[in-house]
Amino acid sequence: MTSCPSKRTASMDENINSSFKVVHELSNRLRLRSNRLYDPALDLSYLEAVIGAISGVEKVRTNKRAFSITVNYNGSAEIRNKILETLESIPDEAYLPEVSHNEPARLSTVAYQAATTAVTPWLPSPLKALSSWMIGTPTMAEGIKSLVTEGVKVEVLDASAVAFSLLRQDYFTANAIVAMLGLGEYLEDWTEQRSNDLLKNLLRPQVENVWVERDAKEQKIPLDKVLIGDIVLCGPGELLPVDGTVIGGEAALNTSSITGESIPVHVEEGDEVLSGSVIEEGHLRITASHVGSDSSMARIGRFLENSLRSKSSSQKKSDELADKLVPITFALGLGLYALTRDVTRAASVLTVDYSCAIKVASPVAVKSGMFAASHSGVLLKGAQALENLSKIDTVVFDKTGTLTRGDLSVTDYIPLKGLNEKELLALAAGAEEHYSHPVARAVVAEAKSQKLQFPPISQVDFIVAHGVSAFVEGRQVLVGSRHFLEEDEGVDCSAADNLTTELRQSGKSLLYVSRDGELEGVIGLRDELRPEAAEALSQLKEKGIKNLIMLTGDHRDTAKAICAELGVIDKVHWELKPEDKARIVNELQEEGHFLAFAGDGVNDAPALISADVGICMPQGAELAREAAQVVLLEDSLMALVAGRHIAEQTQKVIKNSFNAAVGINSAILLAATTGKLSPVASAFLHNSSTLGILGYAASAARREAPQSYSL
Template structure:
């Protein structure tokens, strides 16, 4: 049996041939996993269903012998695809490197220190200012060509400065033509510099270098800001830990001195600095920075904890299983840095257009000179440049778009993200802090007979007043907003993972889960049970409140949706987004309820940050153009790997902002569809500009070739067309965001 499939996902395998007990699969991802094939083969051979597994390095096929009584072909395909998918990040890196064709010399240019770039810009600007002012009014180009030798044009002070400052760009541009047989961004810059010097425009050459260096400076600045945010995140609370020695002594030591299998002790309110296993004690841990789950969870002996999380209450003794760069929080940082390094610097439409049509000018100049022996007509072919008008008009459109977005509180880090945004068809949403506000509120109050809401909240606040638990904050927020007061009470006793108790008057107050109510033998009436079931169905977290031996009532708490989020999702669908997916570290029940409530297409729950990033890569492997919207540290890897990452919210983390391509400075989700609409409008304007540039300059080339237009006329026509498309681009500055 032979099976063909035209859509070749890198995580999919196709059946090449199958017999009973034997199957051969074609796995497209193997092409990018040459150094991992032995490892994959060993993993599959260790599975009991398979008698023998072998992978061909040449054909990227895998041959499996199996027991048909234990497993069928569909299960085999699923098993192999799951193994391939576990290498999604490695595949992603290899694909990006192949697609980009970015060599080491180009990367070295990108990572020059900021100080070096600033010095280059200073030298270039000073040279332009000094020699540009002193330079006499230039002669017409045709006279200039006849009055100055080539050597003279390339040995002026501005020309020598141009060649010296651009030596790396010149080298990389030439290497790309020789090695890759294609022009790249540096080839275009090299051509502009050399052409300017050839016609005596040494100041023009310096101006080209200045603009190129400014663009590199902005890129480097953004990357340095990302690294700074990463360092700041790792430095907070991670310098020292309490290490327990073999004789039971506890000493404060530097985190760098902690090794695998060392025992550390973490107290209430402290940050956990290693990944490890709890060996003693119990405590409530806030894992929102890693998993995104807004509710702290109980951790007891035998369970795992992550570096970067906070122990809200209790004391934990932890055996370190991963330290330093191996911890979950460090893996997040590494993922962000890798994605930033490998993310393609997408060529905008003008660069693609210019790289394809740049040889046309030189070819036409040569043909015209051969046909007419007229240097002026040949020069017309170089004066009228498609690339110049296209690049300038496109830059104007993108700049106007970024300006308009900024006026409306949306920071776009580059024009390439405008293009990517306009092409996207899939949107991924984080839950906590993105779909929701990340601040739980009391949404329902169930009271027993003869108990008022005020009495219920005040009694609950007596126990919760000193707690930092999110549910406690919801209770206190309700109390303060209602203008009520906390009654006098005794010291609060925390039962980690269950609740809190204190004394009001002469009676014990118990506030917490149903378990702590049962533990105190407090009866729950059938009427309250019925109402509680309704709250559970809609996804509320419950707080039971008892005073003495009487249950006063139950509070239903929810992490409320952002205002206008539903409206935003509807607008996204009408704007061309086909799939809207929820990825969250929260539990499956909460994710399912949210997906149903917001009419999303699908969800994945209980995800760690690297799981979110892997989900993004899997979607991209099927051809989807992915937008990721998030707000937290746990979203940073997915934001970095997505085609466009959007950080939203006034409370978003610095690392999420630095990893994202677009930052929305407010909590208004309606800005998401609005910035997508703006991107689509922008690319429409870019296409209009392209059509104008091609049309007008083609006419100019034709008229210049037949001698109707002189060099000055061709130059004037070319520049007028550029002015026209720039004016067309400025219309985007008046684009209005609609937020109703």
């Protein structure tokens, strides 16, 4: 039953008639046609992924020969409009002229080739010759094109084998070679497409929520509910979800994902901002001018570009070797013919090709490994991230939120002068109430749980990584680290020395509270270790990680107490400032370590980028998630252990596939050279081994981590 589009939809169809035209429509299915789909620079897999990323789209399929794209969706008029809008403005990233896009093999063509081959022995001679030349001509034409444009590639080998057989009127052999080539190509395309589809499903964006100001109230709503004109609120570490104009606040904006500019840009009221930028410092109120799926598409685009297009360094080396082997096979076949004048033997040699199995098995294994990793709670942004994760020998952990839960709780509040316990807690909570730091949240939560009345606060000043300064009834109150109070503000904290030593040795962090230059008391906080942390670190050691290093801003005694609980930490750096993390990572790399850095905060981003593998926890700040190459999807360090295991397993599969491709094809080539294999048998063995290797790469790499690594 065909549905009737609304006036708004019909108008939209008219707007894109120049590019895409709806040629058939059901209530939940669209088929559109456009000459743009025949553009050789258009990456159809990428376009399918962009459309598939739209919430409500269930399936996408393109047909280049028919210039069409078919989309199954949930039947919503809103989703239909989004599909049409997206096709109207295909992102520039979908066009990559330097990428080769071969037309995928069609099952109908393969069936026709197989049927013709089967009946060839019983056809009359004239019809046998005509049908064989018709079937073989496309293969030979592709070989000539490849020879002229790219040099001696696998297409030249295939064309030569078919041409030799046709010229000696061995039509059955020629047709059989073409049919096996077609079947092999179809199954290779099918295997790789299955791997791509797995990743496309993985990368569908989850529903994202944003804060907006409506009717003078702040509301948290889904991103797809944001309307043009809404006031969107964004803070430090957050990705801007819309394009718009700043109407309040100021911020340092990281626009590197859009412009490539690494230096943060200062924006203030009146400036235009783009979705995809990240706030490094400050807060913004933005009037939305462009809404919809822009930011989701940008993020999906970046992930897809890494995972579906990029190759790791080992993959590139394998591809280069495979390309170098093709001319050797070609020269061997021609040389053999020149020496023996045996066309059959030369054709047998030319049907053997190393590059198919080598080039296709590696990306199939990588994508299958990435799929397995996702099911074990790990999102890998590309082949290089997977390879690097298998090679690391050192893991550097930022303590808070990584080895610990990052959910601080107040354990002690000890007054040292005239205040009682509740007065001390209320004073600290009042000063910290509007600060978003985890320490501040813990103090405020404890005070609220005791239903304490906060004193009136004025002139609040937040000092990043140090503490808070505020005025209470005209008296200055400082809340923060000992370094902040004693060294920066001149407050004598020695009265708490005996007390604080005992607290730190039990693994607690300390918050100092002063009023008018006098130390009023100390608040103890505890960040509980993740229950799986010790076991996860032990298993990482078993998986070949030689060095486990912890970074923390805590006092030495607190840091040592935590290390004692974990038991397997090799080295700890304490009392660090945020900028120290990247410095330590760089120093370790200079010492020759290949390392991963695991963190979750905005200030972890430089270290995440500097490390060979940046690992972000699932609840990490948006800036940290963008900077990391690996994002844990499950809130457990056991996901990291599973990711390491799958990365190693995938690299083993790639190595085994490479060795099998070289070994098996060398044996076939030797047999063909000595005349022990006919061209048909040689082609059959070559294609069968290639498909076997692909099957192994897809299934072995897709195995999830053992139960011992389960979350």
